Amino acid sequence: MTAITQNLPWFVKDLGVSIVGQKCYTSIVENLDFGDIECLKYSISKGLGLGIVVGGSIMKVPQLLLIVNARSARGLSLTAYVLETLSYAITLAYSYRNDFPFSTYGENLFLTLQNVLITLLIVHYNPPKALAARSPVQRAVLSVQAMLAFAVALVVLPSSTIALFQLATLPLSLFSKVPQIRQNQRAQSTGQLSAFAVISQVGGCLARLFTTATEVGDPIVSAGFALALVLNVVLGAQMWLYWGKDEKEEAEMSQLGVVDEKKAHWAPPTHQVEVVVPPASPGGRASPRPSTRRWARKVD
Template structure:
């Protein structure tokens, strides 16, 4: 078997060496030493990292398509996405400047770009069922894009020592980025246009990132950020499960209209008709007589 694994095509060998390194490639692939726990753990971490980077490149695409197809950002918190984008950008700059392996943070590059577009779409499209936009929508989008550009330039030229407190700040940023969305879901009893695929993918990505960070990087700040993000994404996942298929309660500003209901003739209550006179009853009829007749006496006749 080793005769085959040691003579694999050059492009397969180069790819394997670029991912797991020469030592682990020779140990696991060429010599088939499956008892090398360190290389197995390292190779598993590398495989998960590459998978997360590839998955991160399309993770927010369903969310983008949902907003564009519905032409509405109903149920999506602008504050949540703006803070989440900032946290992704800080982690990206911190990891790049500290020369971490790209497989341990590469998805942050794609998530930052995708989140930036989603944030601009939330600003552009209305958050309610109405499709009318304010005349200043284009100005707000342009202003937000300019601010994002300035922040990106700042992260590139900031000294490495200044990025450490910023990375520490991603912990409260993660909390504040998810809390508005969690609160909005709870209030409306709906998740609106929030993508279930993105939420589930983030849960799986955070779990994998905890393993890869502990294996390859060992940075406690980065690990703490992923642990907090995992807990908050699990809360969002539970909300997706509870509120699945429920429409948003969007009754703010609506005035109930009272309609007059015509009275049904069948329901109209009439006074009861007089009961007929029983045949056994005796009715006395008095017939007045002229005072001239019979000396002016009045005669009475009984009718049985």
């Protein structure tokens, strides 16, 4: 096998070296030395990191499609998404300022952009009371202005302040998930929440704990991923508990709607009384006896 791995095309070798470095590429790929634990862990971490970055670029797409197709953001907490977006953006700025490898934080760039779109859709379809009286264009402009102001702040603020913001991502992660968890619990439903997004976040947090410990070793970042993992597991458990409940309720409401429609068009039956008079007697006079008169009720 080493005869093959040591003679791979140049573009494969260059790609491998750019990802894991010359030393680990030679050890793991060319020499197939899987006993080199340090390089093996590093290579696995790099592979997971790149996979998470690629997965993060599409992680929220199913959630976006759910909202757009349903033309509703029912069941999604605006507060949760605003706080989650802030957390992603702060982690992105903190990691970039500290020159961490892109494979350890790259998904935060894509998740921030996708969360911005989801937040704008929530404001559009289910605006908060403070913005409900404004037009959709005004709501969008105000939301974009607030997001741009925060983005500029992350760019111009000193690294020491960004480090303090990174500490704040711990409570932000907590408060970003708690409103969504409470809303799910209150409604006994997860609404338009995407199962794919929740499951992907659980897997991503697990992988990020490994990559952060292997390549970065920053306890603040690790603590943030650990807390996010716990909260995403809770959301996953709610998805499992309430799975299919929305469809069941819609079916029941549909059946009730049919009954109500029938009731709405129902009118009390008209009652007609038909008097049956016996034939006249041979003498040409009807029988005077009332007992021979029959009453019948006809219901139309």
